[in-house]
């Protein structure tokens with residue numbers, strides 16, 4: 327077992343009255359993607375910024391490849407790189423200039439920096455946009471130049487803070503592909519996200535955090551089995567039929583049913599072990615027999631909201647404990 | 649802001665793989681090299697937004713014309729005569745005034761994610777700030793050149809010759825570099841561009857006007873002379889004036905040198921403390 331890439335114990339960061347990170351314990355093995363899953367305001371960005379030496383912790387310990395993030399910040403900086411939640415490239419400069427600038431700052435001489443920039447632009451499909459200011463890029467292109475900048479020196483640990491929030495499905499898939507290649511080449515990735523699906527697809531282990539603490543940790547399989555392996559989302563024509571629908575679904579699926587904020591929507595967990603689709607079909611059949619009109623339904627993974635409900639008995643909201 | 653639709657991009661594993669192949673990492677850049685790289689960034693920004701050069705060209709031009717003709721007749725008999733006295737001072741005023749944009753730039757940048765990236769690099773920490781100041785020295789040089797040229801056209805005839813004028817400008821640039829650390833500090837300390845501007849004006853107006861730029865301090869009331877004589881701008885103007893007039897004043901030059909070193913020591917340290925804490 328190699329040394330863990332990240333080890334934290336009781337990490338704390340307080341902003342005024344907000345305990346943004348409140349006793350965080352993480353152990354991230356090297357060589358894989360580690361997912362940190364949490365809703366808005368859970369403390370993901372704050373935690374990542376402390377680990378990337380951008381913020382000084384108010385309590386607890388954190389080491390990256392065995393180096394303390396405060397006392398040995400420079401040693402940590404030479405091994406990690408960060409793609410922040412908001413673009414961490416210079417919008418007024420062109421894509422090529424951004425990469426050349428970073429190449430120079432990482433110690434490459436000018437010709438080598440230029441060559442490296444050209445290679446990266448090519449690999450990330452940005453050659454055509456190389457000479458344009460980054461502010462003219464689309465969201466997906468920005469993310470790619472951002473990630474290209476982060477792997478310029480092939481870091482040992484890459485932080486990706488919500489890399490796909492706000493991207494369309496195609497751009498999101500591109501980012502996922504890039505992450506897979508990066509990990510296959512030996513870089514450890516710490517990825518924060520609000521989507522269980524994303525963590526599930528990419529990460530070998532996931533920590534779910536809420537109010538600055540880890541509330542569950544394990545492989546995606548372990549987490550999902552604690553929540554239910556899938557869920558069926560149903561939208562009814564008539565809100566008045568929701569009570570009856572809730573009863574029928576609970577009875578057929580033998581699982582908790584979650585009433586969404588939308589008065590015609592409800593979601594039921596399925597613990598079917600491979601037979602989810604069949605179970606969902608049976609449940610929908612029961613609704614049809616009872617004369618309840620279903621406008622729309624879908625079968626999917628539990629949403630973050632459902633995960634939270636299962637783990638904490640409260641939905642994922644940004645509400646601040648006063 | 650315009651965005652472009654992109655051509656479909658499919659990440660090719662082999663291609664990404666080659667750029668990821670761990671090559672030999674180069675040694676970290678020296679402090680000087682990192683600072684120069686950030687200076688290059690400042691120059692690139694000027695290239696992309698050339699309008700920002702307005703304040704180092706039009707503003708100094710206006711200042712020189714305005715004060716030469718406004719006060720020239722009344723204070724020295726004729727604008728040309730007054731110009732011999734005024735020009736070094738107006739050059740100092742203009743350059744010192746535009747130092748405040750350093751703070752504004754820092755403040756605009758610090759909120760952006762790109763600063764986070766710089767701060768996670770294993771480089772000499774002050775190099776980011778030194779880079780701004782290197783870019784600014786270019787701007788200060790432009791402003792000084794504009795004023796000098798306008799002055800020469802209007803009849804400024806410095807007795808110190810080319811050497812005196814060049815050394816005078818170098819002293820001004822050195823002092824402005826040191827002085828700008830005050831603004832990097834405020835740029836990091838204050839919350840908005842507007843407040844940085846506000847504080848800058850509050851400091852710069854009294855410093856430049858309550859000095860020997862426009863009139864000899866001996867014509868002022870005694871209590872004002874006390875302030876004017878401890879004002880660093882007064883000493884800077886006296887130094888530059890003496891150099892351009894071909895009669896270098898060693899005492900004033902020493903004063904400026906000591907003040908510059910002190911400013912770098914105090915405000916440079918405070919700036920870096922704020923930078924590391926952000």
Ligand SMILES: Nc1ncnc2c1ncn2[C@@H]1O[C@H](COP(=O)(O)OP(=O)(O)OP(=O)(O)O)[C@@H](O)[C@H]1O
Pocket residue numbers: 341342344345346347364365366367368369370371372373411488520
């Ligand atoms: N600089 C700051 N000053 C004051 N409060 C802050 C600061 N940064 C974060 N917070 C607060 O700390 C808490 C955690 O914020 P953080 O940005 O770490 O959450 P997050 O999990 O990244 O959320 P999101 O998904 O929205 O990015 C929030 O309540 C936030 O308002």
Ligand SMILES: [Mg+2]
Pocket residue numbers: 370371372411487488
């Ligand atoms: Mg965040």
